Amino acid sequence: MPAVVDSPQPRTDSPSRNQVAWNREVTRFIEASGATTHSFGLGRLIGRLFALLYLTPEPMCLDQIAKKLKISKASASITVRQLAALHAVHKVEEIEAAGRRDFYQAELSFGVILRKGLLPGLQKKLRSAGVQIDRTLGVSPSQEDLNEAPAAISDHHKEICRRLHLARGLYQKVNALFSNPLVDNLL
CATH class of the missing domain: 1.10.10.10 (Winged helix-like DNA-binding domain superfamily/Winged helix DNA-binding domain)
Structure with a gap:
């Protein structure tokens, strides 16, 4: 070093x-x-x-x-x-x-660095992740298709969808936090 x-x-x-x-x-x-x-x-x-x-x-x-x-x-x-x-x-x-x-x-203000430098990049990455989550959920098989699939495949798919819904919920909460005007006031 x-x-x-x-x-x-x-x-x-x-x-x-x-x-x-x-x-x-x-x-x-x-x-x-x-x-x-x-x-x-x-x-x-x-x-x-x-x-x-x-x-x-x-x-x-x-x-x-x-x-x-x-x-x-x-x-x-x-x-x-x-x-x-x-x-x-x-x-x-x-x-x-x-x-x-x-x-x-x-730059002596860490608020400026966060508000103008780090948060916009993080928000862009979060939006991209949110789009991909929604895209993946959008092509998931219908319940009717899953009923016809073997139980192991159906259970596997249901678990993947459950996890994607959890990820979407977290994305929405974090996105709401970063979009909140209070964050700008804190920084």
């Missing part, structure tokens, strides 16, 4: 004991953020990069991000785009003596 070069905090020539401890804990926080996003299936680098930007008050360019996280600039670029799609980071243009470069900052 790559380590962070140093903390986002400016360094002095000879760091104090407290600053060394601070840098170590910031590095642990960044690595733990990567472990958390990995456990949600988003990948470690997404969490590490977001945590780095979140803990860095100044905007950072891709070169700085790559150096701090000890990754390639291409990996930094791809991950920044993924985070931007989730509304977790935004681009800040800055003019330098060397010319224009793109810098990035973390």
Whole structure:
């Protein structure tokens, strides 16, 4: 697991004991953020990069991000785009003596990230699952057809339909929860 070069905090020539401890804990926080996003299936680098930007008050360019996280600039670029799609980071243009470069900052409001980034994607996936559940139930054999089928097949089909109805009920509850205006107010 790559380590962070140093903390986002400016360094002095000879760091104090407290600053060394601070840098170590910031590095642990960044690595733990990567472990958390990995456990949600988003990948470690997404969490590490977001945590780095979140803990860095100044905007950072891709070169700085790559150096701090000890990754390639291409990996930094791809991950920044993924985070931007989730509304977790935004681009800040800055003019330098060397010319224009793109810098990035973390979105500090987790409500914005949830409301604009994560929930719409989750709702889209839920709608797709709901459509598939309804499509599957829509082609299920009629009770008349099941009466003519062997008992084992009929019982098997009834159990599948029971499970699909349970899944549809859960889908409807979760969809209603995410569509509730109170969720927007909470976020």
